Amino acid sequence: MSESRAKMAYADAEGRIYEHPDLEMLGWDGECWRPLEADELTPLPEGSDLFTLPGRLAAGYDAERDEVVVFDEPGTTAVSCFIAPAYLRTLLPAYETLDDAPALPLFAYSAVGIRDGEMVTATVRVDEDIRQDPFRFDIDDIAGRVATRREAHPDNRLIEHLENCALNYHCRAAQNYFLDRFEAPLPAAPTCNAFCVGCISLQPKGGDEQMVAAHDRIGFAPRVDELAEVALGHIARVGDDAVVSFGQGCEGEPLNQPLELEGAVRAIRRQTDLGIINLNSNASRPDVIRRLVDAGLDSLRISTNSARPEVWAAYYRPVGYDFSAVRESARIIRDAGRYLMLNYFVFPGVTDTEAELDALSAWIDEARVHMVQLRNLNLDPEVYLDRIAAVGGTGQPLGLIPWLSRLRERFPELTFGYFNPPRRKMGGLDADLRVSM
Numbered sequence: 537m538s539e540s541r542a543k544m545a546y547a548d549a550e551g552r553i554y555e556h557p558d559l560e561m562l563g564w565d566g567e568c569w570r571p572l573e574a575d576e577l578t579p580l581p582e583g584s585d586l587f588t589l590p591g592r593l594a595a596g597y598d599a600e601r602d603e604v605v606v607f608d609e610p611g612t613t614a615v616s617c618f619i620a621p622a623y624l625r626t627l628l629p630a631y632e633t634l635d636d637a638p639a640l641p642l643f644a645y646s647a648v649g650i651r652d653g654e655m656v657t658a659t660v661r662v663d664e665d666i667r668q669d670p671f672r673f674d675i676d677d678i679a680g681r682v683a684t685r686r687e688a689h690p691d692n693r694l695i696e697h698l699e700n701c702a703l704n705y706h707c708r709a710a711q712n713y714f715l716d717r718f719e720a721p722l723p724a725a726p727t728c729n730a731f732c733v734g735c736i737s738l739q740p741k742g743g744d745e746q747m748v749a750a751h752d753r754i755g756f757a758p759r760v761d762e763l764a765e766v767a768l769g770h771i772a773r774v775g776d777d778a779v780v781s782f783g784q785g786c787e788g789e790p791l792n793q794p795l796e797l798e799g800a801v802r803a804i805r806r807q808t809d810l811g812i813i814n815l816n817s818n819a820s821r822p823d824v825i826r827r828l829v830d831a832g833l834d835s836l837r838i839s840t841n842s843a844r845p846e847v848w849a850a851y852y853r854p855v856g857y858d859f860s861a862v863r864e865s866a867r868i869i870r871d872a873g874r875y876l877m878l879n880y881f882v883f884p885g886v887t888d889t890e891a892e893l894d895a896l897s898a899w900i901d902e903a904r905v906h907m908v909q910l911r912n913l914n915l916d917p918e919v920y921l922d923r924i925a926a927v928g929g930t931g932q933p934l935g936l937i938p939w940l941s942r943l944r945e946r947f948p949e950l951t952f953g954y955f956n957p958p959r960r961k962m963g964g965l966d967a968d969l970r971v972s973m
């Protein structure tokens with residue numbers, strides 16, 4: 537590992553990226569810009585993307601003068617990276633936003649620089665699971681398998697929807713379904729009872745942040761037989777390591793389809809006790825969670841940006857429920873002895889604060905959370921920080937690595953990761969606890 541610091545990167549009007557000869561790379565911890573030590577830097581993980589940041593000037597560090605410099609060479613912009621899955625971003629890019637700058641699209645922007653001719657960033661791998669390593673996906677092979685599966689199930693609208701996800705959105709979960717491995721997606725809901733600021737499946741036209749959803753939300757509610765057919769086929773081909781999950785990026789909130797979900801879980805468990813039936817959800821409907829537990833649901837992954845109700849509400853903009861419903865859903869899973877995970881949207885300057893550490897610790901302790909999945913929040917940093925600061929949710933950043941170490945110290949049994957685990961990786965659960973119906 538090189539001992540040298542990285543240089544600032546910037547781009548010209550054509551998007552070509554350059555290394556500044558003198559200025560050093562800076563990172564933004566959500567509160568201020570700071571230089572990065574050599575041991576904070578990692579070569580850009582394979583599968584990461586590089587972005588120019590329109591209407592934003594790069595900022596660098598002049599070590600000789602010990603001062604920060606905004607690089608305003610005409611026609612140049614700041615750059616950032618969108619790190620590959622299974623990696624946690626630890627610092628935002630440092631840039632100055634010009635008045636007429638557009639909002640940034642829905643990606644997780646990370647600091648990037650150049651060291652010894654190589655792109656580097658501030659990140660740590662949080663899950664060794666290989667299921668979304670980009671070099672393991674052959675699109676021609678996938679296309680062939682899609683055609684075969686569609687031919688075998690011509691009337692299943694869900695498989696038709698997943699064809700679009702796999703071939704056009706390049707969704708790794710949908711691709712793994714057609715590749716008969718790991719986790720299969722079961723998108724179920726065209727509607728949602730929240731309006732997350734960074735929702736990737738639905739953004740209000742002409743919204744105040746002018747952001748565009750990354751993909752279209754599913755336009756119909758799959759029937760019980762369509763959901764069960766996809767799940768049972770996947771479990772039959774993958775075996776007990778299979779995970780089938782309601783709640784995907786291409787849908788609203790699955791709890792809005794209680795009859796379809798309950799019917800599908802019962803239909804699956806009537807035929808097999810193999811695999812894991814998982815629900816990714818905003819956990820807004822404890823009444824439905826209870827019915828799904830009774831039907832045979834194995835695990836729940838609750839998505840949240842915070843354990844503090846005011847910070848959560850500022851992002852989720854819930855309709856007809858509040859954070860107490862989310863905590864009640866967690867308690868129901870705890871009391872039923874099922875596997876409980878948080879899909880925890882991490883953001884420098886919001887997550888790594890004392891207030892969040894204490895609130896999250898209290899929730900993990902109360903609900904006996906088994907796993908925290910550390911996800912980078914996909915949102916324009918200034919849009920998010922402004923919104924969270926308005927409810928007093930920002931604070932003195934502790935640094936994500938030190939923050940994470942303190943959380944680990946408090947909960948040595950807690951699993952950290954990025955992906956929904958198969959049964960054999962569900963630490964803390966009686967591995968033989970099969971929900972037989």
Ligand code: SF4
Nearest residue numbers: 728730731732735788
């Ligand atoms: S809960 Fe999910 S589907 Fe609903 S608004 Fe939030 S991100 Fe979008």
